[in-house]
Amino acid sequence: MAGIYIHIPYCRQACSYCDFHFSTSLKDKNALVNSIVREIELRRNYLQNNKLESVYFGGGTPSLLNRSEFETIFEALNKRFIYDNASEITIEANPDDISKENLEIWKHLGINRLSIGLQSFNDKELKWMNRAHNAKQSVNSVKMAQDEGFDNITIDLIYGSKFQDLKSWENTLLQTVSLNTQHISSYNLTIENKTVLGIQNAKGNEPSINDDLSSKQFLMMSDVLKQNNFIHYEISNFGKPGFFAKHNSNYWLQKEYLGLGPSAHSFNGTSRQWNIKNNSLYIKAIEQNTSYFEKEELSVSNRFNEYVLTRLRTIWGCNAQEIKQLFGEKIHAHFLKMINDKQKDFDENNGVYTLTTQARLYADGIASDFFIS
Numbered sequence: 544m545a546g547i548y549i550h551i552p553y554c555r556q557a558c559s560y561c562d563f564h565f566s567t568s569l570k571d572k573n574a575l576v577n578s579i580v581r582e583i584e585l586r587r588n589y590l591q592n593n594k595l596e597s598v599y600f601g602g603g604t605p606s607l608l609n610r611s612e613f614e615t616i617f618e619a620l621n622k623r624f625i626y627d628n629a630s631e632i633t634i635e636a637n638p639d640d641i642s643k644e645n646l647e648i649w650k651h652l653g654i655n656r657l658s659i660g661l662q663s664f665n666d667k668e669l670k671w672m673n674r675a676h677n678a679k680q681s682v683n684s685v686k687m688a689q690d691e692g693f694d695n696i697t698i699d700l701i702y703g704s705k706f707q708d709l710k711s712w713e714n715t716l717l718q719t720v721s722l723n724t725q726h727i728s729s730y731n732l733t734i735e736n737k738t739v740l741g742i743q744n745a746k747g748n749e750p751s752i753n754d755d756l757s758s759k760q761f762l763m764m765s766d767v768l769k770q771n772n773f774i775h776y777e778i779s780n781f782g783k784p785g786f787f788a789k790h791n792s793n794y795w796l797q798k799e800y801l802g803l804g805p806s807a808h809s810f811n812g813t814s815r816q817w818n819i820k821n822n823s824l825y826i827k828a829i830e831q832n833t834s835y836f837e838k839e840e841l842s843v844s845n846r847f848n849e850y851v852l853t854r855l856r857t858i859w860g861c862n863a864q865e866i867k868q869l870f871g872e873k874i875h876a877h878f879l880k881m882i883n884d885k886q887k888d889f890d891e892n893n894g895v896y897t898l899t900t901q902a903r904l905y906a907d908g909i910a911s912d913f914f915i916s
């Protein structure tokens with residue numbers, strides 16, 4: 544079954560590290576919601592059928608939408624798609640938007656999974672990140688959501704900044720575990736060129752990432768979270784049994800998804816397309832019925848490369864028989880030859896090849912060695 548991703552491109556303030564598409568001016572929020580509704584109509588036949596396993600509101604900050612904006616979008620989805628209690632309906636919610644009132648609204652709308660961006664428990668680090676909340680607020684926000692009956696919560700963390708050494712990272716992990724959520728996503732800080740952090744780093748005012756420390760933090764994270772009943776099912780993702788993210792798992796398992804809103808990507812098995820990354824141009828193009836996306840048809844080699852890149856990040860790994868079926872004999876032979884050259888990086892089970900935890904540190908590099916043109 545397929546999923547829908549809806550991009551809400553607004554944030555209260557710009558975090559110093561973030562290069563996702565968002566605007567801090569909220570003036571066209573209502574118009575953009577109406578454009579998303581129109582895009583739902585325009586693309587109602589994009590997926591092979593209209594049954595949804597997941598709907599994911601990402602951003603930006605979807606928790607900035609008000610009740611009537613959410614209702615407008617859900618009404619449009621209900622008209623064209625089918626989903627039920629078993630479907631995963633997630634919103635990314637920033638701690639500063641989590642209140643009893645909002646939680647009640649979200650629950651009422653059928654949202655059954657919250658992704659809460661904690662990032663850190665260190666107030667100095669949160670300030671440096673230019674987050675709009677402090678650590679106490681974050682912890683309270685998770686508890687409030689649990690009290691309101693949300694029983695599928697994931698937390699976002701970032702590691703690798705100058706504020707974290709190994710000891711403080713271990714404390715962060717243990718604090719996170721004590722919040723008793725079902726899922727954790729934890730990302731190694733990336734310094735992106737156009738962000739405040741990237742600019743300060745280029746001027747020499749902020750240090751680059753210490754890769755050696757980040758690697759140690761990654762291995763520590765894997766150990767500590769595994770000891771606490773989390774399964775390390777994707778490089779940056781940990782879920783308790785039964786709580787892997789359905790939406791993201793679909794991406795990693797090459798299932799089709801429809802992406803709505805500015806900058807959203809879509810995939811239908813044979814092509815990818817991505818919407819324009821500009822709010823007013825997106826609204827205008829949808830209004831005037833002009834083009835608002837670019838599209839790439841995927842060749843067999845593109846699809847094989849993407850398969851290896853995404854699968855090697857997960858516990859599902861690369862399945863040799865599946866590779867033969869999907870991509871043919873020649874690519875299958877190439878895959879097995881590469882596996883043979885890189886045996887030390889892999890575990891094998893019934894023809895399924897997964898990276899060892901140590902090798903996951905270099906997953907993208909290892910995957911790129913398999914690429915064909």
Ligand SMILES: C[S@@+](CC[C@H](N)C(=O)[O-])C[C@H]1O[C@@H](n2cnc3c(N)ncnc32)[C@H](O)[C@@H]1O
Pocket residue numbers: 560561562563601602603604605635636637659660661662699700701730731732733734735
């Ligand atoms: C695009 S944000 C949207 C979620 C929400 N607005 C928030 O801030 O919590 C998704 C996640 O990506 C991660 N992220 C964004 N930029 C990053 C970067 N440069 N390095 C590492 N993680 C990053 C953060 O953990 C963030 O929670």
Ligand code: SF4
Pocket residue numbers: 553554555556557558561562563565602603604637660
């Ligand atoms: S991390 Fe989240 S809140 Fe911060 S700028 Fe990026 S999308 Fe917005």
